[in-house]
Amino acid sequence: MTHTTLSTSPWWTNMQENLPLLRLLHPKQYASAVGISLAIGLTLSWIVLAAGVAPLWAATAMTLLLLLPAGFFKWRDDYRRYGRTVMFLSVLLTAQGLHTIEHLIQWTQYHILYWTMRQSNGLLSPANAEWVHFVWNWLVLLVVLLLMFGGMRNVWMWLLLAVAAFHAVEHTYTFIRYQIILRELTAMDILNVTAQGLPGIVGRDGWLARSEWTRGTWICSIPGLTTAVRLDVHFWWNAIEMTLLILAGHVALRRRMQGEPLP
C-alpha cells in the first residue's frame, strides 16, 4: 500500500528515476511485513532486556532474525526481477546499512554520551566484536567480489574493493592477535578478561604507530592515521565503504536503467 501511494507521487517517481537505489531498496509489498517484524522485534527486545533474561546483543540478534523472512522474500523478488548481481547488491546495501547503524551507535556512545571505549560497543558487537567484525568484513569482501564478477565494475567498485580488502586485512590482523592473546591469558589462568577491541594496523597504539619503521616518522604526523581510537577508525572505514558502495551501485543501476547492460 505504501509503495503504491508513494509511487503515484510525481516527486517520488522522479526520485526513483534519479536515484535507482531507492527503487531497489524499497521493500515494496513487503513494507508492512518489515514494519510489523520490526515492531515485534523491538517490543520483544524491550521485554527481554527489561526482564534481564538476555543481553543487548541477543535482543538485537532476535530483532534481526525476525526481519529476515521479509528480507528473504524481498531479495527473492529482486533476484527474479533484476537477476543475481543486483540481488547481491540489494542484500549488501541493506546489511551494510544496518552495520552502519551499529557504528553510528558506537560513535554516539563514545563521543556524545562519553561512555568508555569498552562500554561503547554498539548493539551487536558485545557478542564478540572480533568475531562479528572479522566474519562480517570477509563476507563484505566476498560479496563485493561477486558483484564484480557479476559485471558490476566501475571506478567506485574498484575503490570499494581496495578499501574492503584492506579493512578485511585489518580485521584479520586484530582477529589473529585476539586469538593469540586469549591463549596467553588462558595460559595464565585468566578467563574473565576480554581481549577484544585492541588496536589494529592503523589508529592509536596500532601497528603503524608502534612499528620501528614508522614510529616517529612523517607517517605518524598524518592526522588520525596513528592517533584515532579504534572506534573512530572503524567508523570511518565503514562510512567510506558505505559511500563507495552507494556510488558504485548508483552508477551500475543508472547504466542498467539507460539500457546499457552491466559491463
Added chain:
Amino acid sequence: MALVRFVTPLLVVVCLCSAQADHGWKAPTAAAPLRVVEASATETPWSTAPACSNAFVSHRLDFIHGARLREINTYISNGAGVAVNDLDNDGRLDLVFASVDGRSAILWNEGGLRFTPEALDARFTRGAATVDVDGDGWIDVVFTHRGLEPPSFWRNLGSEVGARRFERHTLPGVDRYAYAMAWGDVDGDGALDLVTGSYGVELKQHGILRPESELKAGVFLYLQKGSAWEAHRLDERAETLSIALLDLTGDGQPEIWAANDFALEDKVWTQQDGRWVEIRPFDRTSHSTMAIEWGDIDNSGRLALFTTDMNPYDTSPRNLARWLPVIHHLEEYRARGDVQIMANVLLLPNGDGRWRNQAVARGVDASGWSWAAKYGDLDQDGYLDLYVVNGMIAADLFGHLPNGELVEENQAYRNRRDGRFAAAPHWQLNSSASGRGMVMADLDDDGDLDIVVNNLRSFAQIFENQLCTGESIQVDLAWSPSLNRHAIGAQATLYTDRGVYRRDVRASGGYLSTDPVRLHFGFPEGTQLYALEVRWPDGVLSTLKEPTPNRRIHIFREEQAIPEGAMK
C-alpha cells in the same frame, strides 16, 4: 685550574632581544625592563677522561629500597625518588636516596664513581629534594614521606661544622600531607618557596576516607616569609605525583602545574593580580600523569613539555596479555571537556597560548608503565634525548605475574635532531630493575651526563655514559646576595655556530626526584661557542663571551643589578 673571566654586560643585547622575541621561553616583558649585571666566572676542566665503549655501563650502588617488604602492593609500589647535588661543596655531585620501607641515605661522591653511603634517619620517604632552603650556601635535603607525615627538613650544617653533617629541623608552617614537592621562587621575593601535593589514594589507605574534606590534604603553596612559611591551599583534591614550576604563559612568571594520577585532571595555576587562578592551557594531558619534564628538544626556543603515563611500548600479544587484566581496571575516564589520554603526552606551544600534543608524531607516546622521564643531551650532539624508567611491582594488581611484577625495560630515545625521537637500544640503557626516581648528572666529572636510578626492590644503579661523543660545558650559578643561592629558576642560553641551546635551573618536575643545579650543554666536536647568557631569576642578564668547551663554568653574581640606562 681556575681561570677567571669577566663578563661584558653590554654584549649582544640587541641579538638577545631579537633571539628571544619569538621564543616561548621567557621574553623580556614590559613589566621587567632588560637589565644586565656583571658577574665573574671560573672555569674548571674535567677531572677524569671518559671511558669509551659506545654505550652506557651499569654500576650497582649500595642502596636498595622495597626489599624489606614481604609483598609490595599499591601504593608502596610507587617507590621513591633520588636527588643529586653537591652537598659538601667539593665540586662532586652527591646522591640522596629516598626509601619507602626504611632509612634514606646519602651517597657521598668520592670521585671515580666511588660512593660512601651514609644512612639518614629519615624513614619511609617518597620524594627527595636537594635545595639550599635557608640560603646559607650549603644545600639541604627535604623529604616527603609515606603516610601522614609532613615534609621533613634536613639542614646541612656544613657552614657551621665544616663537615658532612645534617640535622633534622622543621619548616615552620609546613605541616600538610605531601607526596610530591617542588621548589622555586614563585613570588619573586628572592627566597625559595615550596609547593606540595598529597596523594589521595594513599591517604585513604591510612584511614582518611575522604581526603578532599581533610584540611591537610590537597595542593599547597608555601611562601617563605622570613623564618616562617605561609600556607595557601590551591586545591583540596590531589592525587599529585609531580609538580612543575615553569613559565607556561610566557609572562615571565612561573605557573604551578600539579600532575595528578587517575581520573583527576592535571591542574595549572597562574598569578593574576596577586591571586592564583586556575587555567587550562593543554589540549591533552596524560591520564595518570607520573612525571613532568620539559626542555627545548629542537633548539627552536620552544619548550616541549613531556609527561609519562602507562602505555605498553611492546604491543606483542604476549606482553599485552600481561597488561590486559590491569588495563581492564584502568580504563580512561570519559567526560565532556576532559582532555586526559592514557599515554605519554608531548606538548608544544601552538602559538595561540594553547599547547598541543605531538607525542605520537614524535615517537614517544608509549614507553611502558613509566615513572620518571628526563631530557638530556646524552650523546652530546646538541639535541636533548629522552630517558624513561619503567616497571611496576604490585601483587594486588599483577597477581597473575611472577612476584606480582610487570617487568619492563627502561626506554632510551635518541633525538633525531629535529625534535623527533627514535629508540636507542644500542645505548644499553634498557635496565629492567623497576626504576622509579631518576636523575641525569655528570657523576664522574668527565663532562657527559650519567644517569642515576632509584629502583624498587633492586639496587639503585648508575649508568655511566661511555658514548664518548661530542663535547660539553657545565654551568654552576652562584647568586650570593640572594637567598636563592643557586639561582633556581634561572635560564641559561648558549649561543653557538651550530644553534642556540637552552637550559634552566630547576628543583621541580620529574618524579619524586631533584635535578642538580649544575647545567649541562652538549654540542658536537668543533662547535664554536659565541656566548653564554644567564637570565637570573629576577630577570637580570649576564653574558659570558666565548666560553671554553669542556669546562665546568662557575658563574658568580655578586653585584646588585644595574639598570639598563646605567650600562657602560
